[in-house]
Amino acid sequence: MIKNIAFDFGGVIFDLSYEGAVESFKRIGLTDADQRLDRYRQRGIFEELESGRITPDAFRQELSSMCHRTLTYDEVLSAWLGYVGAPVDLHRLDAIDDLRRRGYHTFLLSNTNPYVQQWAESPAFCAYGRPLSSFMDKCYTSYEVGIMKPSEGIFRHMLEDAGIEPRETLFLDDSATNIKAAAALGIQTLLVEKNEDWRAAVEQLLASER
Secondary structure: OOOEEEEOOEOOOEOEOHHHHHHHHHHOOOOOHHHHOOOOOOOHHHHHHHOOOOOHHHHHHHHHHHHOOOOOHHHHHHHHHHHEOOOOOHHHHHHHHHHHHOOOEEEEEEOOOHHHHHHHOOHHHOOOOOOHHHHOOEEEEHHHHOOOOOOHHHHHHHHHHHOOOHHHEEEEEOOHHHHHHHHOOOOEEEEOOOOOOOHHHHHHHHHOOO
16 A cells, blocks of 8 residues: 655656756856756766766856856856746645645655755745745655666665655656656656646545555
8 A cells, every 4th residue: 555655856846847947058158058958867067966976066167167157156046947847836735735644655756956956945946935845754866865866776765764665655757767767666656747737646546545
């Protein structure tokens, strides 16, 4: 029986806009942003940041070199937030709150970075003025764990750290590759179309277990 529900972040909790990110990075001077950014898993210094191998300031300095000018922290933060395609859908957050009230444990399991997480953990995250962590038992982020999805290590870290069983855990993600990696460990999965409303699908899956 499912007792735990883990959520990806971009494309699942907030609407993800690859195009918006490309445009925002181009605005600060990264003219080839469409070649450097990725929809699911970053590369180069973007991956180094999301895997925790470089600090936010080291990333800012490297990005400054690519843009041929010195970028401020706020400029880099603004560029990353181009991925946020719309205000966070409160219906999804309400659903997570409801799941917790019903006794389910909720977790975040995301490839993300300190810039995006700064926004996520601020009152600006949603119209309720609550940070992302207030909706979760715990947040597991790639840059803090030091491992990125789809590597099995980040899934194992969540399972072991939270003390939860794979067969009792449901994982939602909009990447088929990440879903396959979770399923290989015995985690129950739900592939979500990017930015879709997953609430009915989750309820149907939970109801089928009763």
